[in-house]
Amino acid sequence: MIKVIVAEDMNIVRGALVALLRLEADIEIVAEVASGDEILPSAKATGAEVAIIDIDLPGKDGLTAAGELHEQLPGCRTLILTSLGRPGTLRRALAAKVSGFLLKDAPPERLANAVRGVASGRRMIDGDLALAAWDAADCPLTGREIDVLRLTAEGYETVEVAARLYLSAGTVRNYLTTVVAKLNARNRVDAIRIAKESGWL
Numbered sequence: 001m002i003k004v005i006v007a008e009d010m011n012i013v014r015g016a017l018v019a020l021l022r023l024e025a026d027i028e029i030v031a032e033v034a035s036g037d038e039i040l041p042s043a044k045a046t047g048a049e050v051a052i053i054d055i056d057l058p059g060k061d062g063l064t065a066a067g068e069l070h071e072q073l074p075g076c077r078t079l080i081l082t083s084l085g086r087p088g089t090l091r092r093a094l095a096a097k098v099s100g101f102l103l104k105d106a107p108p109e110r111l112a113n114a115v116r117g118v119a120s121g122r123r124m125i126d127g128d129l130a131l132a133a134w135d136a137a138d139c140p141l142t143g144r145e146i147d148v149l150r151l152t153a154e155g156y157e158t159v160e161v162a163a164r165l166y167l168s169a170g171t172v173r174n175y176l177t178t179v180v181a182k183l184n185a186r187n188r189v190d191a192i193r194i195a196k197e198s199g200w201l
Contacts, residue, residue, distance in 0.1 A: 001028040002119045005042055007065070008054040008081070009034045013104075017052065017081075017111070024112045036060030040068050043076045050119050052111075055082040055093075063096045070097040077118040090125070091139075092199065100124035139200045140182045148175040150201050153192045 004027055008014035014032055021027045030046040033039055037059035043051055051069060055062040066078040079100035080093050093101050099118035102111065103126055117124040141149070144165075151161045158176075162169045176188055185191035195201045 002026055002050060002115060003028050003030045003046060003048045004115060005029075005031045005033065005039065005046065005048045005051045005076075007033045007036065007039050007051060007057060007062070009057055010054075013054075020108050020111060021115070024115075027112065027115060034058070036062060036065040039065040040072060043069060043073050048076050050077050050079060050099075050115050052079045052081060052115070055080050063092055063098070066093070066098045067096040077121075079114055079118050079124065090199070102126060139198070141179060141195070141200060145175050145179050145182075146195075146200060148172055149179050149192060149195055152176065152188060153196070153201060 004021060006014055006017050006021070006029060008017060011034075014034070018029050018032060021029055030048055031042040033042050034057075036053075036057040039051055039053065039060070042048070051066070053062040053066055057065065060068070062080055062082075066080060069076050069078055077099040078097075079102060080098050081102055081104050083104045090101055100114050100123065102114050102124070106126070114124040139146070147165055148161055148167075151164060152158075156164065158169050158172050161167075162172045165172070167175075176191075179185075179195075180188060180191045183191045183194045185194055192201070
């Protein structure tokens with residue numbers, strides 16, 4: 001039996017995923033969680049072999065949680081689910097060392113096959129999305145610029161971003177000016193839109 005955790009914050013979607021997987025004779029659901037913060041503790045407590053993770057979770061986002069699992073519990077493989085098949089998002093997922101990446105509108109049988117695939121040590125990634133990621137432009141932003149832009153996108157003021165990242169407010173403003181220029185954006189709001197649509201945030 002493959003021990004699986006399902007991490008999805010929408011109750012109906014989580015229930016549907018669990019119900020689908022319980023139809024499979026070789027898959028056992030050992031935990032269901034609704035936030036990214038619960039994934040690592042649940043995986044450790046249950047001995048899960050695969051964690052199915054929605055990319056957009058409250059608390060820790062899905063990719064952050066997947067990265068933690070890879071570092072602290074490498075025996076638990078990660079399968080990311082997303083409704084947005086953006087090449088930049090796939091690249092971020094691969095950088096976080098996820099084992100699989102599947103769109104939520106994939107046929108139900110593909111989910112079970114992906115679980116089996118990642119459990120056996122294979123990478124399971126949607127073929128069309130992989131080709132798109134291959135052709136997509138690299139993110140022009142540095143890691144620190146992305147951190148600043150992400151916190152700004154979450155609604156934090158410049159002073160709050162500075163405090164969270166241990167920077168001065170002036171440095172944060174400089175980063176945001178650089179980001180706007182690099183993305184050929186009109187302003188910060190436009191830069192956030194471009195970065196989100198490209199899958200960089």
